[in-house]
Amino acid sequence: MSRLLSVSVPDELLEQIEVMAGERGQTKSEFVRASLREQVLMERWRDLQREGRALAEARGIGPEDVERIVDAVRAERA
Secondary structure, X not given: OOOOOOOOOOHHHHHHHHHHHHHOOOOXXXXXXHHHHHHHHHXXXXXXXXXXXXXXXXXXXXXXXXXXXXXXXXXXXX
16 A cells, blocks of 8 residues: 655755656656665664664673674584
């Protein structure tokens, strides 16, 4: 099911959308839908990264520990 979403954009952004959509052989709607999907995925990814950092911090794991932990897990699985 699709629903209509009306969004106002500045003229210069609309011009960029039209150019980029045309370069990709897409309609403006297809281009904007794809852009919104990508933005949603990026936001989800950032949320997961924040959660991971918080969990690591709570467990006392810092960036310097990651390589050692990855090596240990790989060794267990080998």
